[in-house]
Amino acid sequence: MSAAPTLYESLADHLASLVEAGSLLAGDRLPSVRGLAAQQGVSISTVLQAYVLLESRGLVEVRPQSGHYVKARLHPRLPEPRTPRVEPGARAVTVAERVGQLYTGLDGSAGVLGLALPDATLLPARRLARSMVRAARASGEASVAYGPPAGMPALRRELARRSASWGCAIPADEILITVGAMEALHLALRAVARRGETIAVESPAFFGVLQLIESLGIKVVEIPARAGTGMDLSVLDGVLRRRRIQAVMAVPSFNNPLGSRMPDGARKELARIVTRHDVPLIEDDVYGDLQFDGARPRLVRSFDRKGLVLLCSSFSKTLAPGYRVGWIAPGRYRTTIERMKFAQTVSSPVLPQLAIADFLQSGGYDHHLRSLRRSLREQVARYGAEIAARFPPGTRLSRPQGGFVLWVELPPGTDALALQERAVAEGAAVAPGPIFSANGGFRNCLRISCGQPWSPAIEQALAKVGRIATELAGRDAGATRALQS
Structure with a gap:
């Protein structure tokens, strides 16, 4: 006959039942130790033991100087999606019409599952607004003038400073500010491929990038991507050996739609492959700051020794989609891309750049x-x-x-x-x-x-x-x- 549960085990079971029933949701804060002790008429020691037990079961996590929270649990282990079988050969991209039909009028509550945007409540709108006000006051008349074609020096310096945490040191004078990541990708594609030429892309790939490729008249060879680790590099290497490819485009960190993360060893191998074949790599790092645990993923750019990697990113997925602040560090293609940027949009809006630079300088971004x-x-x-x-x-x-x-x-x-x-x-x-x-x-x-x-x-x-x-x-x-x- 099994022993009766102790008082702390009974309390832990009660709280676990609330989690299982959905009364307590992932991210909810549990009562304070003292508060729960008073509510349940038990000792502080009993509550502490119950919380430790819930931690060991993976139901609760402790956040320093904040309290105990219901932990986000992984969903049941459904098998991962299969790696696709991709037809060989280059083909024209034809997605724009389908995307237009499906996304016309898709907004509000109907679009919440279909539109890949962080909710506005998760973003620091008020703090950014204060940064915007400070930037406007400090810059005066300069805030309504054209900025430098390469972007505001303050923001470029902040990005250069942060690049050390990405596994490489990118000089500020290489970084160009763009109107979102899409302009960065557009400039990168125009710099490395012409209409009718072919690039290699992951499959599946974000439809926005496919639309961009289609608009430029560029063909693609699709490289299968694994759900966990991303692009199949053996297939890529074989394609580069057999045919002329102008560039490779990849999202090594948490790509859209698979969410895959390429291991560091594979990132190094990808850099070796493009170097061996002397083919530029467009590295889209728009999700790179959004790892769930551990250190930020190292960039493929950190293994590049020949300036072949054109690194593109933005603050649209992490800070302010509406500010449309992106950037590119284009390696050996810097001069070409700066000229194209000037011809295309002259410069990016000044105030959003200065506001984000202020936010980065304050330390608010990491928090x-x-x-x-x-x-x-x-x-x-x-x-x-x-x-x-x-x-x-x-x-x-x-x-x-x-x-x-x-x-x-x-x-x-x-x-x-x-x-x-x-x-x-x-x-x-x-x-x-x-x-x-x-x-x-x-x-x-x-x-x-x-x-x-x-x-x-x-x-x-x-x-x-x-x-x-x-x-x-x-x-x-x-x-x-x-x-x-």
Whole structure:
């Protein structure tokens, strides 16, 4: 006969039941030790023992000088999405029409699962506003004039200072400020490839980048990417050996949509490969500051010795999407890109640059990042748990180590475009897999954004998508059985 639970075990079981029932959610703060002791009529020692037990079970985490919080738990271990089989050869990109059709009018509550943006409540709007006011007062008339084509020196210096934590030291005079990361990527592509030429890209790849490539008339060779570690470098090396490729484009840190993180050893190998073939690499690091745990990932740029890496990033995913402040460190292509930047937009808006420089100088950015990473980690875990519970058997799910998107592979035959159409009609939306491929692949895949804090509205939207996915998976499975009989 087993012994009766002790008082602290009973208290721990009670709190665990509240977590399991959803009364306490990931990120919720538990009562203080003294407060809970008084509430439950137990000693402080009993509460401390209960909290230690909950920590050992992985339900609670301690935040220094803050208290005890419900820990974001990983969703049940659904298998990761399979590495895609990609057809060989270069092809034109044709995604713009599909993206336009699917995203027209997609905003508000209908778009929360489909639009990869952090919620405004997670961003330091008031602190940035104070930085903006200080910058406007300090700069005076200069704030309404054109800035230097390369960008404001104060911001470039701050980025150069931060580059030491990325595994390399980038001089301020190499950094050019752009209108978001998309302008940085646009300039990088124009510098390394012309219309009709071919670049190598990850597959799946962010549809915004594919649209950009399509607009420039550049062809792509798709390189399969693994859900956990990113681009398959053996395939890339083979492609570079067999055909002329003008450039490689990759997102080594928490790419959109897989959320994969390329290991440091693979990053070094990627630098070796492009150096061996003398092919430039466009490294998109827009999610690089959003690791869930541990140190920030090291850049591929840190292994580059020949100026072949064109490093692109922005503050749109971490600080202020509306400020449209991005940047590029283009290595040997700096002169070319500065000339193109001047011809294209003359310069970037001055005040947003100065406001972000002020925010970085104050130390506010690092404090904000700690809070943002924790929130996104908890949100990704909660969304993932809901997907695991509500989506059909046979679903596969990515396990990102940073960022805020999940890649969902539905059972074979499930039509993501049909799912999207039905979901939009019911006031929900996701990003269907075919827009993440140059030629409409990934027809049974979805990308779900976890940028919004958990709420009843999010729960209802995921429940709708899960129900529709289950219905479509069942219908498609039935049709397959009918054809086979």
